[in-house]
Amino acid sequence: MKNIKNNYHPIRVILHIIVFLGLFLLEQLPLSILTLTKKDLGSSYPIYQKYAPFATILLLIISATIIILVFKHIRKAPAQKFTKQTWFVIGIATVLTLLINVATVPFMRSSNDNVEALKLVANNSIAILIIFTIFVAPILEEIIFRGIFMNWFFVDKPFLAILISGVLFGYVHAPFSADTDWIYALSKILLGIVLAGVYYRTKNIKADITVHFLNNFLAILGGAITTGVILL
Template structure:
């Protein structure tokens, strides 16, 4: 992301790895509050449904503040304002994202851990599910996986930075296990690469947030 020839500092890299993992956990916690079920909680489920959405929203505000503050310090270049070229890049990004999504969809399993978690979230709070998919996920994930990760790791080697961003993003949505849906993981890796490329080319985090939002919005609309 920058042309400065800076030698890598192993201690700084280790700090960034640890910090990124902690930030990932911070980003995950707000929605994880709403992934418990009646089978888990029994008679306490009704009280949980009343209070858990409020706790989740408060934690979202805290997580968002932390991510934004870290991102402001992490970005190594000045944000370039939107232009006609930016919008063309956004359009190209959403077209590629939809091609990936629907090109690989027939080969994916109907269920996986990420889809199951979203289904549980929707059963507990449909409003927060929609808010998360359309607002929170596009903002939080782009700030974390693009805005922070790409500025912390290999900022002088954009191809490596883009690939790492895509791979980490993909396996964050489809963790490696004996039951991993590898086609679903591939779709998320490719989506991550597309979003990372949009960020790199536009130098504006709002551009890849826009692509992410449109991708999620169109996925919901076309699924209805």
């Protein structure tokens, strides 16, 4: 990301918003295939369980390829190399994510829409859920919410870009409504802000992917003991 004034053109901004939303929906689509139940499908459920994972994987490969290609095309500057300072930032950010989880998880509801959707996926393919949670989500979510968002929007206003990136990240995990678990939403907003700060500070998408990976991996371990409400 270059520290230069960004020339905002209304039509370009609108197109960027449309493409950004489209890429987010594309990232969500593969896993949504695995959220159907026997109640939804009846006698077709065994066939669905047999073929849905393959359809999910195929669609995931397609969507990931498109998202990564878009990011490579639009990023403002080549990624900076990993240095000792990069690893220091990753370490500090990982500690912050742990503190956020420790401070918020005890006050969250026992479940929410995001968790319930993940449980549906787990019922149909626990292997895909684990792979998606540990590897796919950190890569694609960071490319979309940090890599693409921060290269397209508020380029010359990094504080605003970091803040809005975090709020958007929180919103997609816990859409704001009268029934929202606001502690859960806050945890995701804070996590998003930390990850955006890592990307801005290191100028390397792999750095915030690493922090996101560690957060989700530790959440998997914690979820084996508790409720798993901090996944994704």
